[in-house]
Amino acid sequence: MTWDEIWPLLRQGTVETLQMTVWATMITAVAGVLLGLALVVTDRRGLAPLPAVHHLLGLVVNVGRSIPFIILLVALLPLTRALVGTTIGTTAAIVPLAISAIPFYARLVETSLREVDPGVVDAAHAMGASRVQIAGKVLLREARPGLLAGLTVTFVALIGYSAMAGAIGGGGLGDIAIRYGYQRFENSVMVAVVAVIVVLVQIVQLLGDRLVRRLSHR
Amino acid sequence: MIQIEKLRKTYRGRGRELTAVDGVDLSVREGEIFGVLGRSGAGKSTLLRCVNLLERPDEGRIEVAGRDLLALSGGELRAARQGIGMIHQHFGLLSSRTVAGNVAFPLEVMGVPRAERAARVDELLDLVGLTEHAGAYPAQISGGQKQRVGIARALAGRPKVLLSDEATSALDPETTASILALLRDLRDRLGLTVLLITHEMDVVKRICDSAAIMRDGRVVESGTVRELLLRPGSELARDLFPLPAADVRPGTTVVDVTFEGDAADRPFVSSLARTYAIDVNILGGAVEEVGGTRIGRLRIELPGDPDLNAAQLAHLREAGLTVEVHPSPGTEVAA
């Protein structure tokens, strides 16, 4: 294949990959923060101790994390159809991507929130802050650099997972690598795709790190 | 200002029970600085955290500024806490906010409008001398400055009461001195009542009007610092004036004499020696400035067993001195 033929493929693949991963990351950010916060808050020593809820959420997260993505992709087909009306295409791929990333990110969120200095939470209680104020103005705010670093890791992982979304016609760079590079032995396409993915990951990580550094005042 | 009655707090966990505060009565008067001393694990922090109900006691009564805290609902308690400032050993500052942002935090919690907040933050930073560092983050300032932020933040709600748990324990002696001076100055200017916990005798000596000593969850001694120092057998006096372990030789009487104010200026040792024509040995001693008066302690040795020195001891007591006789080997304890 000539460069003129490869170029439009790459452009389209990159756009599709970004569509899938950016949307999935945004959904994961919201849901993961809520789930991670719920895990921390309902803990035995949390702001609103609810051990039963805590254990249930923990179980859901662990189950979600142990299912291999490729199986999740197939298992979620009915849900995907219910949510977006179709099971093929870029939009349809966002559903399994987000659902596999949410429990993963929720654990990262949980870890970041647990790292918030308990002395600060204590001080906020002593000031008469409500639990909602403590969750928002202390826990989430203090953990912001960690939350963002975790989201960067999640974004990068999603770029990797999105390659498998080609299996359900999700498109994207991974799909091109398989269809042209692997099935038609077009090594030049394969190399170009891998190069684009590497650059993409670099950019995401770099931007993430930079933002984390700006938010962190420790 | 703070009334604590029959306070008891037991921690329970996995079949173990630990009564950290075991029936404490304490009364802190308005405008005084009250120090609580005691070994590690004595229950000091638990006691202090009960005063704003960060820990809920199992029994007892807590009254702050005339309000029975245990009778308050959740919302009322949060409002009451806004009127009780607290400063912490490790400062408890938000690392994600600037100095000004940290001081503004309790104002946000209280729902003070933005415009008012800025003016109040400036006022508070001025009060603790941190105006220049308003835009710095906690990681960029020194420990002493962090504690000043902690103090400014604690004063945001114009509290009448300030609680302090080892506020100077993480600071060097010089910084400690400046923080203590600031606390005393704020007490004088704002009429604060301060309840503080410390393990440093120096803190008590410098700023406390009253003190209590805790051991195993109980208060074993309490009163004004002056009273405690003059009380025979007081632990506070022993810790404040550390004298070497008494080595009483047979046939002698070893006496600790505590004196204050003008008594310190009268030469009681030479008067004793002259009146009874005896040799008085001085074994050790110290004089400290406490709460504006000089209080001192002297360990002297008189010839003869204690029962032979009754007149001499009476002579010292008549001079207005507090006298403590060390038991000597083979002799019954004489008071």
Ligand SMILES: Nc1ncnc2c1ncn2[C@@H]1O[C@H](COP(=O)(O)OP(=O)(O)OP(=O)(O)O)[C@@H](O)[C@H]1O
């Ligand atoms: N949250 C808790 N759960 C269980 N036990 C506790 C808890 N907090 C304190 N204790 C125990 O209660 C006792 C009193 O603790 P406290 O912190 O009040 O002592 P302290 O006098 O402040 O000691 P220190 O000088 O070391 O700060 C200790 O034996 C401690 O281990």
Ligand SMILES: [Mg+2]
């Ligand atoms: Mg303590």
